[in-house]
């Protein structure tokens with residue numbers, strides 16, 4: 001028999017897609033599902049961005065660009081980092097890819113050898129561990145408990161670093177918890193990281209524009225200039241500008257790192273979509289004020305949801321600084337029985353119950369390497385969120 005890649009035996013397909021497909025199936029059977037499973041903004045891509053794409057098509061910008069992206073988009077990214085993050089790069093320190101997801105994988109391929117350890121604070125985005133393994137690395141999970149705001153603690157980070165550590169993943173604001181690091185919190189981590197010059201740092205800042213209460217999101221390279229050369233900052237237009245389907249992500253780091261990443265990109269990708277690159281320039285260089293309006297809308301939803309969910313007996317829900325996710329705990333409900341007599345033993349049991357009994361789709365904590373929690377996305381209208389809360393309350397009351 002021909003064989004498959006052995007690494008594939010080590011992980012499952014993303015549980016988010018599994019819940020999403022099951023919810024879709026129930027919807028197609030006519031069930032009124034409130035779907036809080038998907039991490040996608042519910043606003044439309046702004047008109048000026050769409051217009052730039054149409055113009056690019058009409059101007060025949062429809063051919064290959066360099067595999068690491070067009071120079072004018074790289075320049076727009078340089079300008080963005082200067083304007084918003086106080087980080088200085090030149091165009092040779094920027095790479096563009098078809099979204100942050102493939103970019104993450106290409107960065108792992110650039111950095112990891114067989115057996116390289118990658119520190120992944122948990123709860124973590126569901127794709128990090130699988131990507132590390134596919135690139136031959138070993139994820140080393142470090143738990144970040146709810147009573148610490150789901151944030152990595154300096155002592156826990158230091159305890160996890162050893163000679164095999166190649167990379168530390170940071171994601172602020174986080175998927176799935178919404179937790180974001182302030183400058184002081186990030187400084188505590190960078191104070192540890194400057195002691196270990198063999199370690200790369202990856203900052204996945206894709207949710208940086210979605211922060212609340214005037215929170216200022218911190219980036220390790222901006223907080224600690226000594227880490228500038230070994231920090232790779234990843235960001236993209238998907239979440240900030242409601243452009244998930246356009247597939248543009250970008251990376252910034254030292255020229256040395258970029259030359260190596262370019263080796264991977266030049267062999268593994270053709271180029272990011274040329275029309276989407278033109279649209280991304282319009283997003284990054286165009287008006288930015290509406291981002292705050294969107295963040296305000298997300299904040300109203302967060303406040304509503306946290307209040308409703310935290311009031312439920314058996315649910316613990318804190319109020320995170322950003323993104324559009326909540327990560328409530330339900331440890332107190334473990335061992336309870338559903339009206340059908342099924343015992344709730346873990347997050348798969350719990351979310352299956354919510355889907356089948358309450359017709360609310362959320363994602364199990366097991367997908368994020370952190371049990372007895374579930375993730376819900378509030379990138380949906382307040383009226384849907386209200387409906388979801390009413391149903392969750394009734395479903396939890398029905399447990400015995």
Ligand code: PMP
Pocket residue numbers: 039098099100101102125171174175204206236237238244248249
């Ligand atoms: N990082 C995180 C933390 C995410 O949540 C996502 C999308 N869900 C991505 C990266 C990938 O974003 P994209 O590929 O759309 O740029």
